[in-house]
Amino acid sequence: MNWDIVIGHTDTIQNLKAMLGAGRMPHALLFAGPEGIGKTLVANILSAALLCSDSIRPCGSCLSCRQMIQGVHPDFTLVQPDGASIRIEQIRALQHQVSLVPYLAGRRVIIIENSEKMTAQAANSLLKILEEPPEHAVFILIAAGKQMLLDTVLSRCLVVPFYPVPWQQLAVALVDRGYPQEQAEVAARLGNGRMGTALHLLEPDGMRLRDKAFEFLTALHSSENLLWTAPAEWEKFNRPEIIAILRHCSLLLRDMLVYSLVLDTAVVFNLDLSRQLAEQAAYWRQTSLLSAFKEITIAEKAVYANGNIRLIIEALLIKLRELAKGGMHVAGSSWSTI
Numbered sequence: 001m002n003w004d005i006v007i008g009h010t011d012t013i014q015n016l017k018a019m020l021g022a023g024r025m026p027h028a029l030l031f032a033g034p035e036g037i038g039k040t041l042v043a044n045i046l047s048a049a050l051l052c053s054d055s056i057r058p059c060g061s062c063l064s065c066r067q068m069i070q071g072v073h074p075d076f077t078l079v080q081p082d083g084a085s086i087r088i089e090q091i092r093a094l095q096h097q098v099s100l101v102p103y104l105a106g107r108r109v110i111i112i113e114n115s116e117k118m119t120a121q122a123a124n125s126l127l128k129i130l131e132e133p134p135e136h137a138v139f140i141l142i143a144a145g146k147q148m149l150l151d152t153v154l155s156r157c158l159v160v161p162f163y164p165v166p167w168q169q170l171a172v173a174l175v176d177r178g179y180p181q182e183q184a185e186v187a188a189r190l191g192n193g194r195m196g197t198a199l200h201l202l203e204p205d206g207m208r209l210r211d212k213a214f215e216f217l218t219a220l221h222s223s224e225n226l227l228w229t230a231p232a233e234w235e236k237f238n239r240p241e242i243i244a245i246l247r248h249c250s251l252l253l254r255d256m257l258v259y260s261l262v263l264d265t266a267v268v269f270n271l272d273l274s275r276q277l278a279e280q281a282a283y284w285r286q287t288s289l290l291s292a293f294k295e296i297t298i299a300e301k302a303v304y305a306n307g308n309i310r311l312i313i314e315a316l317l318i319k320l321r322e323l324a325k326g327g328m329h330v331a332g333s334s335w336s337t338i
């Protein structure tokens, strides 16, 4: 475990190393950024560095580093949601733990994952600790966004934002890890600037939601029974998965538009489906692709807003079938009735 395994986030790491080197680490940091972007990885390496006894930190070989790698360091605490939230009892237990003198490293490091899931009582309890933190304690809060935390907690933290990494950088890193060039490039482009997401896409069934989206779009032209079969199939997925499938649909339509406009195919996301996408693009008018794109965005918002999945997918299907058939523009939208 060392800094070299982090892809991107160069400035962030430089700043953290500078604070570490100068011995000026704040008592509380908030790592903010979307899931899969690398916050937890950087938090773990920073924790190891804070606890390491060597001059080049983390060295990976001192007793502290070895215990961190094994997940048994006595001065390191990881707090995660217990079910849907982080409860006040967990923060009370933490309060007792951080008050104890460090056992091995001269410091105690606490990572609070998904800190936006703290209940109001838990957050207020943490605030009390952060108002008068023990000299030896460093808290690293991890959250999807800083706006999800109480302002009072936020005011006690140094906010460290994590931004998407350029896909080219992700692709190079994935090839370095042994993934074939094309697979690496597709995962890097679809990964949305997040190494964790790109790696997830490269797992054995990592592309199943993308493939589902492609199957759905292809069936618009080929399956007469789609209106009866598709809504029931979509209901088998949970809401985040449905949103992911709809996003993949948008990207696939966007790629088809690239082919239909005969633009530079270097900007295609789903490179591995180039031939099929070029074939599919021939079925659509450009204006229909744009309208379909818009309908999918509206459906995505309806899923977000807790709309009825079956009704949303049925309505989307009717509109997409119409667009796919003749490229006829569907005026207005009826989502407000769902």
Ligand SMILES: [Zn+2]
Binding pocket: 051, 052, 053, 054, 057, 058, 059, 060, 061, 062, 063, 064, 065, 066
């Ligand atoms: Zn070490």
